[in-house]
Amino acid sequence: MAVDPQASLVITAFDWVPDFARGFVRDLRPRWACEEIGLAYAERLISAVKRPAEHFRDQPWGQVPVIDDAGIRLFESGAILLHLGERHPDLLPVDPQLRADTLSWLFAAFNSVEPMMFELGTVTLFAAGEPWAELRRPSLMAFIGGRLDRLATALGDREWLTGQFSIADIAMVTVLREAQDTDLLTERPVLAAYLARATARPAFGRALAAQLAAFGDGPPSPTQHGETP
Amino acid sequence: MAVDPQASLVITAFDWVPDFARGFVRDLRPRWACEEIGLAYAERLISAVKRPAEHFRDQPWGQVPVIDDAGIRLFESGAILLHLGERHPDLLPVDPQLRADTLSWLFAAFNSVEPMMFELGTVTLFAAGEPWAELRRPSLMAFIGGRLDRLATALGDREWLTGQFSIADIAMVTVLREAQDTDLLTERPVLAAYLARATARPAFGRALAAQLAAFGDGPPSPTQHGETP
Structure with missing residues (x-):
């Protein structure tokens, strides 16, 4: 440690x-x-x-x-x-295109995936049981699902987002973990396997x-x- | 141009x-x-x-x-x-602490302020009129207001987030503009003045x-x- x-x-x-x-x-x-x-x-x-x-x-x-x-x-x-x-x-390669890919995916995790996880946390945890949260849940889950479908397509059969493990994976995996109590990941085997692969790392x-x-x-x-x- | x-x-x-x-x-x-x-x-x-x-x-x-x-x-x-x-x-100073401040505020704009602006856009625009959106609006506005109060306190009497104009201001100002049709900024003169100062720049x-x-x-x-x- x-x-x-x-x-x-x-x-x-x-x-x-x-x-x-x-x-x-x-x-x-x-x-x-x-x-x-x-x-x-x-x-x-x-x-x-x-x-x-x-x-x-x-x-x-x-x-x-x-x-x-x-x-x-x-x-x-x-x-x-x-x-x-x-x-x-x-954690962050020096090759210019690999570095650019890593930065792109780093911000993707923080600005294109985690914001909807924040809303998921509000709906399922902090505001759970409130009438608006119950009404919002189906459309939110559909919206997140669509975004995660795109993520699964982009990841494809690669092990890590840019091909090699980086801070972008630390960001994206910790973001995806925020949905691990829902069906969002189990319904998308590519992402479930990505999460399992990352969290099996001894460093994690x-x-x-x-x-x-x-x-x-x-x-x-x-x-x-x-x-x- | x-x-x-x-x-x-x-x-x-x-x-x-x-x-x-x-x-x-x-x-x-x-x-x-x-x-x-x-x-x-x-x-x-x-x-x-x-x-x-x-x-x-x-x-x-x-x-x-x-x-x-x-x-x-x-x-x-x-x-x-x-x-x-x-x-x-x-746009991004080389002085180590100034650079660190710029990176911190850059991510703050994208991960700590813009996510709630996304939800604001959903509630006031894309889902406007839906029952859940009307029910959600008051608590969301209060939540965003609290976050913007913290931002106004952090900015204080400085002209720019780190003291000198940078990519962090480009990020934060374009995020704040997403709320410009609400009272969230007019109720916070420090932020309204910051937005006015930034958008008065010829480059903007x-x-x-x-x-x-x-x-x-x-x-x-x-x-x-x-x-x-």
Whole structure:
């Protein structure tokens, strides 16, 4: 595992989240990237329940991850993946067209696939049971399905989005995992196999274990519940 | 205007879109970036009504823009902005922390602000009048408002997101324009002023004029309506 309290790269993550979010908080992305290239990182854990006021200066939405890489600070997991990718060609190739493909797919994950996963999360989780959410669900599922059909066609019989594993796959796979409790992936064997292939990588397993290990055993004490996350 | 049919950079855009989309199609982003640095580009116009089948090989969702920069091909406007930014420090600074800030805000526009604008577009335009959309609108507007409050706080009294104009501002401003027909910006003078400041730039004006000039005078003939966009 690449966690090392002395590392010059520091990833900020949460010290506790509800069960449904465990394994899905977005610091999984930089953890996974670090594990792929054996880059040591230290953890800085903050409360998701009572977020430090100063955290909003590092991350305008109060979310995680943010990183401090030997004094260079970044927020947004896409920007962080790009920054880490520039440290190692195994994550972001230097060949011009391969690099261009990787950047295209990186943004595709964040701007053309994840936005609809956000809406899926609202409909199936945060607003579950509300009348509008039930009414919206069928058209949303159809819309996402159409987009995922295009993704499956684009992936075709390749192992990874650009042909070789990269930060674009870390992004897209963590986005697709957000739909893993629906039929959207099982109905599309190309994508289900892609997800299984990616999450079978030892680096993914170590990253997931590290995120889970960072959460305490129980929920925070009631006195910590001062602010809604 | 930077349009030059002989340029080695080619931006693919649509030759016609409905009135409501004019001035908002995403090839505006690379056009604006090119205008800021005086980089000549050629246009390649395709039909949005009957999209060429081979276009889906260049752009998995069948959208625009895509670019071909002397043989290097990219899709997704975020990836294209990043690629163009790397051609000129006026768009993407080389100072490490400024570059990190620019990347962070670039992804913030595409992954933390635009996703809710997509949902706003669905609720107010594409699904307008549907019962679920009317029920969803209040909570969505409140959610977007909270996010924009955070953005206004982060921007503060700075002129641009990182202090100096960059691809991050091209991204964020074109995202905010998607809400310009609502009260979301007029209720937040910091953001309204930011939008006004950005769209007053001569380069923005030239980019907008170039996109509008590319559309023909009228709608496509009925025989071209073979496929729903």
